[in-house]
Structure formats: C-alpha cells, structure tokens
C-alpha cells in the first residue's frame with residue numbers, strides 16, 4: 108500500500124506544479140526588459156538586423172515590396188520600446204489595419220518570428236531575454252494572420 | 255492490418271498530390287515521437303501533433319526508438335503523417351525482446367495504429383492550452399506470452415486519450431516551459447505487450463500521464479514524464495513508468511532524444527530502468 112501511495116503523491120506534486128503555472132507568470136511592470144534589450148540603441152540594432160534578415164527571405168520580403176521602410180523601422184522600434192517598458196509611445200496604426208489584405212499565413216508569421224530571433228541572435232540578445240520579448244509580441248498574432 | 259497499411263500509404267500518396275507539404279511551425283513545437291508512435295514526449299502522447307505542418311500544410315515523419323532494460327529490450331519503428339495541424343495518423347511496430355529465455359517465444363511484437371485530432375488551442379499562441387483527443391489501436395502479432403501470463407484479451411486492445419499541452423514563453427527565468435497532462439482510458443498490460451486486461455481488472459481504467467519540460471534553447475529541451483499504468487494481472491505486478499529526458503532538435507528535419515526510463519517491474523523482473531534513445535526524421 109505504501110508504494111502506490113508514494114507514486115500517487117509524486118503524481119500529485121507534479122499536478123500541483125502544473126496548476127500553479129498560470130500564477131507563476133508575472134508581467135514586467137518595470138523597464139527591466141527594455142534595459143535587457145539594450146535600451147533604445149539595442150532595440151534600434153535589433154530592428155535594423157530584422158530588416159536585414161527580412162531582405163534575405165524571398166518569401167517574406169515580397170510583402171514589403173511597397174513598404175516605406177523608414178516608417179516601418181520607426182514604428183517597429185517604438186512598438187518594441189513601449190512593449191518592453193521603455194519611454195516610448197507607439198504612434199503607428201493598429202496591427203489589424205497594417206496587416207489587412209496581406210493574407211499572411213500562419214507559416215509566414217512563424218517564419219517572421221524566426222527572422223526576428225535571427226536578428227536578436229545577431230544583436231547578441233540572450234535567449235531568456237528573447238523569450239520575454241516574444242511573449243509580449245505573441246498576442247498580436249490573431250490581428251496579423253489571415254487578414 | 256495489412257489492408258489498413260496499404261490504405262494508409264495510398265491515402266498519404268493521394269493526399270500528397272493536392273496538399274502542400276510544409277514545416278511552418280516554430281522550431282521545437284512539434285515535439286518528438288513517443289513510444290507508441292504518437293507525437294509526444296517519450297512515454298506520453300502530448301497534445302502536439304507529430305509534424306511541423308500549419309493549417310495550410312501537411313508533413314510526415316519516421317522514427318525509431320530503443321529502450322535497453324536489464325532484462326528486456328524494446329525497439330520501435332514507425333511513421334506518421336500530420337495534416338493541416340489538425341489530424342495525425344501514425345503506425346508503429348514494437349519489438350520487445352526477452353533476455354534469458356532458453357526456449358519458446360523470445361520476443362513479442364505489437365502493431366499500433368494511432369489517430370489524433372487537435373480539438374482546440376495552440377501550444378504556443380493564445381491563452382488556452384492545445385487540446386487533442388487520440389486513439390491507439392494495438393494488435394499483438396504473437397499471443398503466446400500474453401496467453402501464458404493470463405491476459406484476458408491476447409489479440410487487440412484500444413486506448414483512448416485526451417491530452418492538454420501548453421508552452422509558457424519566458425516564465426522560467428526567461429526560459430520557455432512546456433507541460434502536458436494526458437488522461438488515457440486503457441486496459442493494456444505493459445503498454446499492450448502482455449495483452450489487454452487480466453484477472454484483477456478487465457475494463458478500461460483512466461490513467462493519468464504528465465510531462466514538464468524546460469526549453470534551454472531553440473534546440474535543446476530537458477524534462478520529466480510520468481505515466482500511470484494499470485495493474486490488471488494478479489500474478490504479475492505492474493508499476494507506473496517515468497523518465498527524465500534531454501532532447502536535441504537541431505532543425506525541423508531531425509531530432510534525437512536521450513532519456514533514462516524507469517518502467518518498474520515487468521513480468522516479475524524488478525527495477526527495469528535503462529537508457530532510452532529515440533530519433534525522428536521529417537520527410538517533407
């Protein structure tokens with residue numbers, strides 16, 4: 108009887124761990140992530156590398172054929188700066204408005220995420236810091252794909 | 255079963271004609287292949303599907319797994335197709351070799367046909383976990399051992415499961431954390447290798463299975479799994495299984511998992527724990 112009991116307890120502790128996960132998630136209330144990304148300078152470098160990576164991806168870059176890249180650069184920097192707790196206000200259009208009629212697929216969205224990851228790698232951003240930014244960008248997906 | 259196999263192969267080929275093969279999911283999010291051929295984990299089928307296909311794509315994979323235990327060796331080969339990030343179809347063949355058997359049957363073979371459907375949610379995106387339901391239809395090729403040890407059904411058995419999985423980005427000091435919880439209705443003895451049902455119990459019981467993993471990078475995951483198992487035969491005690499694993503997923507074409515699996519007591523032999531190695535390759 109003792110052994111099955113122990114097994115049961117092991118399973119229970121695992122379940123408790125799982126149940127606590129949502130509570131363990133904390134939203135950054137300060138500008139820690141902004142600084143981890145290297146502030147304005149770091150975010151600018153990530154964005155430039157991102158644009159560079161997009162330029163080499165023939166599947167993704169076709170969406171940007173008629174884009175004003177200076178504007179994209181400025182708005183993307185603002186957005187990342189604001190999301191990471193930095194001293195900016197995003198002044199661009201809503202994600203839905205911007206990406207409407209592009210019919211961006213799920214695969215293209217993920218491919219773009221990969222390009223952003225490549226850009227962050229190129230900028231020397233640590234893996235945990237990358238994840239924290241990706242966690243903040245992930246909720247934009249429903250506004251961007253298949254619009 | 256042979257007819258089934260041809261139907262499956264034919265279906266896959268016909269499908270290839272008009273659907274687009276692809277690997278649009280994020281790196282690591284297809285997971286690996288579990289011991290019965292379903293997308294998982296190692297011991298546990300997760301809610302993830304076996305391929306990197308998105309809702310516009312399909313994909314296919316092959317895998318092989320070997321578990322080396324003190325008194326037994328389990329080898330598994332299989333193939334799987336995953337369609338529109340919705341449906342997974344898998345076929346696996348397990349060979350369970352017995353050591354120290356001087357005469358008679360030295361191995362047990364089991365075929366498993368798996369079907370899994372993603373019901374809702376996405377492992378990465380959105381607030382809800384990914385949820386899937388699945389079935390594993392298992393058929394023993396040789397029933398001598400299952401009969402000898404007193405299994406009720408020595409021919410075939412069916413497992414049904416509900417799996418829920420989620421990745422939480424950056425929650426573990428910035429690392430991504432993945433969990434899975436699976437409930438399986440089964441009466442399989444030792445995964446079905448020793449038949450289905452016994453004198454202690456001959457009906458489907460719900461077993462809990464769970465996994466947690468930390469993604470150390472976009473290529474490396476470590477984790478722990480637990481799989482509750484029935485104990486249907488009064489003569490041969492059966493224990494729950496668990497494992498700790500390291501999975502290396504260098505790209506979307508290939509991954510390899512190393513684990514230490516503890517399957518407990520098997521057919522009277524104590525402490526059956528040993529090295530687990532599994533490879534999955536993605537075809538297109």
Ligand code: HEM
Nearest residue numbers: 170171173174175179182183186199200205215216219244
């Ligand atoms: C995490 C996901 C994404 C975020 C946060 C994001 C963010 C942005 C921002 C801030 C802008 C500028 C808005 C403005 O000008 O007011 C923009 C524009 C644009 N985005 Fe995205 N985007 C994402 C995903 C994608 C994807 C997957 C594609 C295509 C594959 C894409 C294609 C474009 C294009 C082509 C423009 C320029 C639109 C124009 O020419 O006016 N974006 N995006």
